[in-house]
Amino acid sequence: MAGPVARFVLKAIAWLPLAFAVWYFTAPVLLWPAKLLAQGVARVGLPDLVTSIEQTGATYTFATTLKPGAALAASGTITVDVNALLYAFGLPLFVALVLAAREPGWPRKLAIGYAVIIPFVTWGVLADFLKNVAITASPLVASQTGFAAWQRELIAFAFQFGSLILPTVVPAVVWVVTHRAFLERLRTRGVEPAAAP
Amino acid sequence: MIRFFILFLVLQAGLFGAELTPWAQKYFVEPWTNQLAAISATLVTLADPDVTAVGKVLRSTQNGFAVSIEAGCNGVEATIVLLAAVLAFPAPWKNKLVGLFAGVIAVQGLNIVRVISLFYLGQWDFEVFEWAHLYVWQALIMLDVLIVWLVWVRTLPRANDRRGGGDGPPGGAGPAGRPAATAAA
Numbered sequence: 101m102a103g104p105v106a107r108f109v110l111k112a113i114a115w116l117p118l119a120f121a122v123w124y125f126t127a128p129v130l131l132w133p134a135k136l137l138a139q140g141v142a143r144v145g146l147p148d149l150v151t152s153i154e155q156t157g158a159t160y161t162f163a164t165t166l167k168p169g170a171a172l173a174a175s176g177t178i179t180v181d182v183n184a185l186l187y188a189f190g191l192p193l194f195v196a197l198v199l200a201a202r203e204p205g206w207p208r209k210l211a212i213g214y215a216v217i218i219p220f221v222t223w224g225v226l227a228d229f230l231k232n233v234a235i236t237a238s239p240l241v242a243s244q245t246g247f248a249a250w251q252r253e254l255i256a257f258a259f260q261f262g263s264l265i266l267p268t269v270v271p272a273v274v275w276v277v278t279h280r281a282f283l284e285r286l287r288t289r290g291v292e293p294a295a296a297p
Numbered sequence: 298m299i300r301f302f303i304l305f306l307v308l309q310a311g312l313f314g315a316e317l318t319p320w321a322q323k324y325f326v327e328p329w330t331n332q333l334a335a336i337s338a339t340l341v342t343l344a345d346p347d348v349t350a351v352g353k354v355l356r357s358t359q360n361g362f363a364v365s366i367e368a369g370c371n372g373v374e375a376t377i378v379l380l381a382a383v384l385a386f387p388a389p390w391k392n393k394l395v396g397l398f399a400g401v402i403a404v405q406g407l408n409i410v411r412v413i414s415l416f417y418l419g420q421w422d423f424e425v426f427e428w429a430h431l432y433v434w435q436a437l438i439m440l441d442v443l444i445v446w447l448v449w450v451r452t453l454p455r456a457n458d459r460r461g462g463g464d465g466p467p468g469g470a471g472p473a474g475r476p477a478a479t480a481a482a
Contacts, residue, residue, distance in 0.1 A: 105447050112440060120433065186431060193436040197443075257317065264374045265313055268439035272378075273302070275443075280298070287451055 104286055111200035119192035119199070127158040130191065130214075131184045134221040135160055141226060149233070149245060151177075158185045162229050166237075166244050178241060180232050187224025187267050190217055194271035201275075201282045209278045213271065220270045224262040231259040304385035312377045327353070330371040333405070337412045348416075355416050362420045364412070370430075372408035372438070376401055379442045386446075388453050396449040400442075407441045 123130065135155045142150040142162075152163045159181050166178040194213045198206050234247045234255050247255065276283065315321055330353040338350035347359040353371075356363035368374070383396045411434045419426040 105444065105451065108447075109440070109444050116433075116436065116440075120436075189432040189436055190439075192432075193439060196436075197440075257314065260317060260368070261310070261313060264369045265309065265378065268375075268435055269309070269378055272439055272443050273305075277302075283447070283450075286447060287453075288455075 108200055108286070112196045115196035115199045116192065119195040120189075123188070123192040123195070124185075127185060127188070128155065131155070131158055131188055131218075131221065134184060134188070134218050134225065137219060137222040138225055141222065150229075158188075159183055160225055160229075164233065166233060166241055168241070178233070178237075180229050182225050182228045182232075184221060184225050186228070187262065188217075188221045190220075190267045190271035193268065194275055197271070197275045198278075201279050203279060203282050212278055213274045216274045217270055220262070220266045223258070224267060227255065227259040227262040230255045235259075301385050301387070305381050308381035308384055309378060312381060313374070316373060316377060326368075326371065326373055329373060330366050333371055333409065333412065334366055337409055337416070340409065341413055341416070355412065357416075357420065360420065362416075364416050364419055366412060369435070370408075370412065370415075372405050375404050375408070375438045375442050378439070379404055379445060382442070382446045383449065386450065386453075392449075392453055396445075396452075400445040400449060403445045404438070404441055407438060411438065 132155065135153060138160065139153050142153060149164055149166070150162055151165060154161045154163070162180040162182065164178050164180065168176055168178060191214065194217060195210060198209050198213065203209065234242055234245045234252050316326060331350075334350040334353050334355050337355055338348055341348045341355075347357055349356055349358055353366045354363050355366070379400045380397060383393050383400060386393075388396075415426060415430055415434070418429050
């Protein structure tokens with residue numbers, strides 16, 4: 101009964117190493133749109149906190165207006181590094197699933213998945229940054245952010261959800277949505293090649 | 298399909314929110330994680346007697362290397378995703394319960410493999426450990442959840458068999474009463 105599923109799984113597992121390798125080495129380019137999105141969100145939502153976001157490889161560096169805790173009058177400000185790969189490992193998983201299914205129009209499905217997953221990478225990165233400055237930073241630094249207790253709770257939840265659930269669930273959901281016909285065939289009679297587009 | 302996804306997301310967010318409460322952490326997540334470490338240690342000691350579990354920490358008594366099973370590595374989140382996917386899917390309750398029972402075992406079984414593999418990878422090469430820990434195993438566990446769900450969905454009676462259709466799967470079945478296989482055309 102699980103024959104077609106097993107074949108699909110083996111293909112997905114076979115694609116994973118290549119997908120991970122491509123993802124890792126192209127991450128600076130792949131994750132550039134997520135940085136742009138993070139910049140846009142920071143400009144609109146955190147203008148008093150974030151002055152710029154720079155990308156080095158897959159690491160985003162947030163320059164903030166926050167002063168080091170022990171010297172509020174000092175001229176230096178705090179920067180926070182976030183590894184965007186931590187929130188983007190769903191991309192190779194999605195690619196492996198799409199290539200294992202190899203449905204008609206798969207390049208389009210890849211593009212759709214990428215477009216959907218990138219904003220959630222931004223979510224993870226921003227939540228990580230906010231968690232760092234509002235929760236795990238020293239009280240003198242965290243107090244400068246001006247977040248209320250309920251906002252810190254919200255940041256904690258957004259960080260946990262953005263790091264533990266979204267990076268893996270979003271690719272799976274997008275794959276299910278973009279492969280409904282494949283799933284239906286899988287469910288009813290095994291996976292035969294789909295008709296050409 | 299929309300109903301399935303909305304229910305899936307609501308259940309998932311609700312269960313995840315519940316998991317984060319101090320009560321759930323104290324009475325469910327911590328004991329669960331400690332048990333996971335204990336089971337991992339029991340399995341490992343079959344071949345390697347120099348391993349012990351203390352709380353959620355798996356430790357080598359030979360070289361002192363230890364891994365602590367933290368949130369994200371205890372399989373609770375993966376189980377929540379599976380739980381939400383099975384509960385949200387239109388299926389008889391009996392099938393859901395069987396799917397959950399078998400699914401939790403499958404997900405936690407692979408999670409034990411993850412913990413044990415990370416324990417030895419960490420002793421071999423920390424860079425490889427970090428890669429496997431942060432990226433590869435996360436993807437594999439989610440793949441496991443997806444596989445379990447796909448296999449479970451394949452075991453379900455067709456909606457038409459149950460009640461003459463009308464309970465379409467998220468796989469894109471046709472309208473109520475029509476054979477769902479038409480969606481594959």
